[in-house]
Amino acid sequence: MAKFVCALNQSLDGYIDHDAPGIIPTPVLFKHFTDEVRATAGSLYGRVMYEVMRYWDTDQAEWDDADREYATVWRAQPKWVVSTTLEEVGPNATLIRSDVESAVRRLKDEVDGQVEVAGPTLAASLAGLIDEYQIYLHPVVVGRGKPFFAGSPPLLKLIRNEPIDGSVIRLTYAPA
Numbered sequence: 763m764a765k766f767v768c769a770l771n772q773s774l775d776g777y778i779d780h781d782a783p784g785i786i787p788t789p790v791l792f793k794h795f796t797d798e799v800r801a802t803a804g805s806l807y808g809r810v811m812y813e814v815m816r817y818w819d820t821d822q823a824e825w826d827d828a829d830r831e832y833a834t835v836w837r838a839q840p841k842w843v844v845s846t847t848l849e850e851v852g853p854n855a856t857l858i859r860s861d862v863e864s865a866v867r868r869l870k871d872e873v874d875g876q877v878e879v880a881g882p883t884l885a886a887s888l889a890g891l892i893d894e895y896q897i898y899l900h901p902v903v904v905g906r907g908k909p910f911f912a913g914s915p916p917l918l919k920l921i922r923n924e925p926i927d928g929s930v931i932r933l934t935y936a937p938a
Contacts, residue, residue, distance in 0.1 A: 763764060763869075763870060763871060763873075763874070763877070764869065764870045764872075764873040764874065764875060764877045764895045765868060765875070765876045765877070765894070766806070766877050766879050766888070766891050766892045766893050766894075767876055767877070767879065767892070767893060767894045767895075767896060768878075768879045768880070768885040768892050768894070768896070769798070769878055769880075769895075769896035769897075769932075770880070770882070770896075770897070770898065770910055771785050771787070771898045771900060772897050772898060772899055772900065772910045773785060773900055773902050773903055773907070774899070774900070774901060774902060774903050775877055775903045775905060776808060776909050776910055776911075777904050777905075777906060777907035777908065777909060777910070778907055778908050778909070779904050779906060779907025779908070780814065780908075782902065782904040783902065783906070784864050784900050784901070784902030785900050785902065787902065787927075788927050788928075788930075790824075790926070790927040790928075791898070791926055791927040791930055792828055792832065793828065794926055794927070795832070795834045796831055796835055796924040797826070799835045799839060799878075800835045801876065801900040802839065802875065802876045802877065802878050803840070803844065803873050803874060803875030803876055804839055804840035804841060804873060804875075804877050804878075804879065805839060805840075805841050805842070805877065805878040805879075805880055806841075806842045806843075806844070806845045806866065806869065806877055806879045806884070806888075807841060807842070807844070807881055807884070808843075808845070808880070808881030808884030809843065809844070809845035809847060809848055809878050810881060810883070811853070811880045811881035811884070812841070812843045812848075812855075812880075814821060814827055814844070814882075815836070815880070816852060818832065818833045818836045818837065819833075819837065819852050819853065821833065823929070824923060825916075827896050837853065837854060838854070839854065840854055840855075840856070840858050841854060841855040841856070842855070842858055842865075842869060843855055843856070843857050843858065844858045844862050844866075844884055845857065845858075845859065846859055846860070847862070852902075853913065855886055862887070864865075866888060866891060867891070870891060870931050872908055879892055882908050882909060882910060882911065882912040883909075883912045885889055885912070886911065886912040886913045889937075891915050892916075892937070893936065893937075894921075894934055894935065894936055895916075895918060895934070895935045895936075896933070896934050896935075897910060897932070897933045897934075897935070898926065898930055898931075898932050899930065899931050899932075899933055900929070900930055901929045901930075907908065916937055916938075917937065917938035918934060918935035918936065918937060918938055919936055919937075920933065920934070920935055921934050921935060921936050921938045
């Protein structure tokens with residue numbers, strides 16, 4: 763059975779704007795993310811987050827070795843994309859267009875290991891199926907973006923905290 767984990771970078775004021783100054787990962791944090799992706803059984807994306815992550819499907823001339831390593835790991839990972847508007851998805855990805863709850867429950871039953879649930883709207887719609895929330899808390903206030911929790915946040919209990927890179931801490935919560 764899969765363990766569903768929602769893990770995202772977040773500012774002190776609760777936003778996940780990945781382009782905001784202070785949220786862009788340092789080399790140490792980026793290596794941590796590469797290792798995390800390598801250890802997961804796959805990723806379940808909402809449309810918007812999947813479109814952001816598609817950046818890693820195509821090599822870029824300006825990439826360094828760390829970027830190329832992340833892209834290789836990400837491309838090898840199975841991906842499931844929940845969208846009613848996309849007509850197709852990229853390599854190693856499966857499109858879930860309808861009966862999302864049944865498809866996701868089947869995925870949870872059939873996949874062994876950790877599956878990242880990426881995208882706040884998708885995570886909110888699957889709140890009852892998420893086993894952990896991992897907040898990578900960055901010490902910045904951005905004042906804009908999408909909130910980590912779309913809609914009402916679930917009741918949570920802190921189960922772990924881990925400094926990652928000097929000023930970033932990963933807070934891991936389970937449903938209360």
